[in-house]
Amino acid sequence: MAILLYGLNHQSAPLDLRERLVVADADLPAALLRLAEGPGIEEAFLLSTCNRTEILVSGDPSCAAALAPFLAQLGGGIGRDELQRHGYLHADGAAVRHLFRVAASLDSMVVGEPQILGQVKSAYALGRTAGTVRTVLEGLLQRAFSVAKQVRTATGIARAPVSIAHAAATRAREIFGDLARHAVVVVGAGKMARLAAQHVTAGGVGALTVVNRSWQAADELARELGGTAISWDRLFEVLEGADVVIVSTAAPHHVIGLDEAQRLARARRGRPIFLLDIAVPRNVDPRVHALENVYVYDLDDLRGVAEAGMGERRREAERAEVIVEREADAYIEWARGLAAAPTIVDLRRHLQDLAEAEMARYRSRLGPLSEEQTRVLEEFRIALLNKILHHPTLALKRAGARPEGDGTIALLREAFGLDAKEPDEGSGSGG
Amino acid sequence: MDAAVWWLRGALVSYAAGSLLGLVPWRRGRGPRALVPWCAGIGALLHSAALLQTGWSLGRCPLATLPEVLSALAWAFTLAALFVWWRSRLDAVLAIELPIAFVVLLLSRLLPRAALSATGPPAAFVRFHLTVILFGVAALSITFVASVLYLAVDRALKAKRPIAAFRRLPSLEACDRLAYRSLGVAFALLTLGILSGAVINDAETGAPWTWRPEETLAILAWLLLGTLVLARLGWGWRGRRASLLMVLGFGLVLLRMLGL
Numbered sequence: 001m002a003i004l005l006y007g008l009n010h011q012s013a014p015l016d017l018r019e020r021l022v023v024a025d026a027d028l029p030a031a032l033l034r035l036a037e038g039p040g041i042e043e044a045f046l047l048s049t050c051n052r053t054e055i056l057v058s059g060d061p062s063c064a065a066a067l068a069p070f071l072a073q074l075g076g077g078i079g080r081d082e083l084q085r086h087g088y089l090h091a092d093g094a095a096v097r098h099l100f101r102v103a104a105s106l107d108s109m110v111v112g113e114p115q116i117l118g119q120v121k122s123a124y125a126l127g128r129t130a131g132t133v134r135t136v137l138e139g140l141l142q143r144a145f146s147v148a149k150q151v152r153t154a155t156g157i158a159r160a161p162v163s164i165a166h167a168a169a170t171r172a173r174e175i176f177g178d179l180a181r182h183a184v185v186v187v188g189a190g191k192m193a194r195l196a197a198q199h200v201t202a203g204g205v206g207a208l209t210v211v212n213r214s215w216q217a218a219d220e221l222a223r224e225l226g227g228t229a230i231s232w233d234r235l236f237e238v239l240e241g242a243d244v245v246i247v248s249t250a251a252p253h254h255v256i257g258l259d260e261a262q263r264l265a266r267a268r269r270g271r272p273i274f275l276l277d278i279a280v281p282r283n284v285d286p287r288v289h290a291l292e293n294v295y296v297y298d299l300d301d302l303r304g305v306a307e308a309g310m311g312e313r314r315r316e317a318e319r320a321e322v323i324v325e326r327e328a329d330a331y332i333e334w335a336r337g338l339a340a341a342p343t344i345v346d347l348r349r350h351l352q353d354l355a356e357a358e359m360a361r362y363r364s365r366l367g368p369l370s371e372e373q374t375r376v377l378e379e380f381r382i383a384l385l386n387k388i389l390h391h392p393t394l395a396l397k398r399a400g401a402r403p404e405g406d407g408t409i410a411l412l413r414e415a416f417g418l419d420a421k422e423p424d425e426g427s428g429s430g431g
Numbered sequence: 432m433d434a435a436v437w438w439l440r441g442a443l444v445s446y447a448a449g450s451l452l453g454l455v456p457w458r459r460g461r462g463p464r465a466l467v468p469w470c471a472g473i474g475a476l477l478h479s480a481a482l483l484q485t486g487w488s489l490g491r492c493p494l495a496t497l498p499e500v501l502s503a504l505a506w507a508f509t510l511a512a513l514f515v516w517w518r519s520r521l522d523a524v525l526a527i528e529l530p531i532a533f534v535v536l537l538l539s540r541l542l543p544r545a546a547l548s549a550t551g552p553p554a555a556f557v558r559f560h561l562t563v564i565l566f567g568v569a570a571l572s573i574t575f576v577a578s579v580l581y582l583a584v585d586r587a588l589k590a591k592r593p594i595a596a597f598r599r600l601p602s603l604e605a606c607d608r609l610a611y612r613s614l615g616v617a618f619a620l621l622t623l624g625i626l627s628g629a630v631i632n633d634a635e636t637g638a639p640w641t642w643r644p645e646e647t648l649a650i651l652a653w654l655l656l657g658t659l660v661l662a663r664l665g666w667g668w669r670g671r672r673a674s675l676l677m678v679l680g681f682g683l684v685l686l687r688m689l690g691l
Contacts, residue, residue, distance in 0.1 A: 171588070173602060174584065174587075174588065174600075174602055174603065175584075175588065175602060175603045175604065176602055176603070176604050177601070177602035177604055177605050269666060269667030269668075270666075270667045270668055270669040270670055271667065271669075272603060272604065272607075272670075289589070292670045292671060292672070293669065293670045295588050295589070297591065301591045
């Protein structure tokens, strides 16, 4: 059995490829079930965020071949070359290590940001509900959560409130200084929009407006943040008076195109505007950034801002890497031990059966035995069995802990006839 | 006169120290930059003492030669920067303006001491003309610094590069606000300076306008600055190109001041 992880993230793939692979929440269960039906796949887990799309499966090692085509199909027909260039495949130990790093936020765009653990937990809950996360992945993911918790408590990685949203707030202040006299407009009312708006408005803003296609969601977020909700058809009217615009809708296309932005810039008579496009796929045409006094930042752009001045965080991240490495090694050793466990059990049972059968055969030839004699014989049988099993058990445990130990396990199974269907004939010839 | 030289040397050292301290990268807090306003303040005091001492020794306003004008200009630059720092606490403005003041003052010590203007109009009127021009150019130097800072911040934002924390650059809007406020002051003072200059010209040559190259340069700069003020007031024009033109305007005025 193998554990395989295939995917692409913000380091390996550009945003325009990542945004094609984002799966809407509503489509996730169907995609997960489709993945789990792949050849040789026993369990499956699918993580889709704006910064990564990764699939984790357990099953036959040959199922690795099905992972890339699944992702290609998920992205609406991404080319094989493109996937090969930007995707990565990790197997067994490397897959475990990668998963632990992701959950511990070491592989995040902003190292230490807290959102990723919640996203992994949501994906896990989805897998549990769909029945695609059972024994192996259940154990692995639970361990990943525990490692993430350990990293957060044992290191200072999450001490500073740095996140993409925080980086966005920093950049907004670089443009406008104090935001207390500036207008912020939030386009969209999802989780990311809420989070970014909370950070940007934390120091106080002049006015806050929420625009969303669903009036109810807009009104809810506006109430929460102390702003006002405006209907979608008044979007551009509101933008004319806005300074910071957080755009995060689920629209699969540009909500603010080049033409609209040009009209907007003219209407604003040169006043700068900061468009914070945290949607994936992007909601603001990237060409808008070329317009004078208009600044458009997407998720990738904010990473650069977020990474500045992160020396201390990097040192903490190095400490966190040590924890992840240690925990991953421990898990891998444990998991490999599990691989040898069935053989150890089979071997003990096999020898026990043999000993009991032989003992029964020879005992009848000894005639009636006293209780004491019976006890001594039983002790002799157990002691002999334990002595015979001692070295093979150690050898099996060692073999289980080694990546190349499968051969030793197979050899022992063959040597003791553990996989033989018929009862061992040779055992009856003794005596 | 010797005392004035010593005051000036002291001012030069203070400006130089402030300029160097302003360049020290410091990540946590203001660090050595906290000393820059002190250096500027001490330099300005010593410089004021030198100007007063010079005027006292000469028995006239020390604005009759190009070195004297440049020295007074460096003094006005420092005062303008200190004023801005006092109002807005923008370290970056002082960190750029002080080296400019230092260079201008150094230049004033190196140039030959040729007389600037002939007799003609009343000395008090020439003093008024020179004073408004002096402070007009000082205000424009603030516009220049704010525009340079605006261009630096805009460049970083457009290139999507993080702005190094130790540079302590003001926000884009703070740069824009400072540039236009100082431009307004500079334009008003320079308008007064050009009008008074025309009166002086008329008294000296019989014509307010003689089409000398330095006069044309001054008018060109004034027209450029006037256009910028109007474009901002009328259409709210701002941004990178406006900042570049403000830098150009200051360059033209500085050329005129140096008499090149």
